[in-house]
Amino acid sequence: MAKQLSASTDLRIHTSMARLTGLAAQGRQLTWRPPLGRCSLLSGLNVASQRGRGLDFIELRHYHPGDDVRCIDWKVTQRTGQPYLRVYSEEKDKTIQLIVDQTSSLFFASNGSMKSVIAAELAAIIAGRVNYDGDRFCGNVIHDSGITALVSGRGESAMLTVLQQVVSQNRQLPQTSMQANGLKQVLNDLCQRGIKDQQLFILSDFSDFDAQCVPLITQLAAHNDLFAFRVSDPLEMVLPKRNILMGNEEYQLNIAQNNEQLRAKYHDYIAQHRSVLDACFKATGQPVFDFTTHLDTWAQINSLSHLSSSSESGERAS
Known part of the structure; x- marks a missing residue:
């Protein structure tokens, strides 16, 4: 069995505490209020129907x-x-569930930052705003060794502990064995606990999302607000028109440039997998936000903020 690679100093490969605390500070500025029916994302400290x-x-x-x-x-x-x-x-304060995927399926990027880094940075930005609003943290980090519960609490100390837990798991990637059905386990646990009136942020590539997750999402969405932050790489959606050799420590797959049948089968699988997730969240009225490895994390989430603000301005004007 191969030894685990040591953590890189390249922040596109492995994140750092300094990087995440910097993004958390930026997250305080976030004024993103998407046009959602039941609540406003990251609003905090507000009187609500919750x-x-x-x-x-x-x-x-x-x-x-x-x-x-x-x-x-x-x-x-x-x-x-x-x-x-x-x-x-x-409701005067909210409980925020951060579900941060740091499994080896996210340790990939054809350009820019690893999917795992983007997920960790999104967690930091959200945590910064949650801390600014004085809301309560809890949640889980999904990793190849299992599932680690995030510290439950509020304030600067709790936020820093959450970020440290995310950094710790991020810098252990890649690992030699991959966690199977980690997301499903977390969703099932939350359903069994019967959580209500919370906001759940799921930061993942959703590679292990399947039909068995759909009823769990439906159950949670009945009493909570869910936000799916799907991180992907353009290469995963459309394979380049050349010979490709992919693999890990156990398997290798050679996709020839002229093997149109295999390419079509792969593209159909990816499209179907994404459509299952999209349909599940759409049916429950919950949003799915897409992020890419090729762009800066803060620029992506901030652009969504501006789009939302423009949308709200247009609605008021009309």
């Missing part, structure tokens, strides 16, 4: 890991022997 801590009591429900402990009803908890939360109609 349930949480507020004025009007709605219900008692079981406590789940990551919930705000300040909402625990200690009298009911003591009487039943199980932790319960008092839920209100007005």
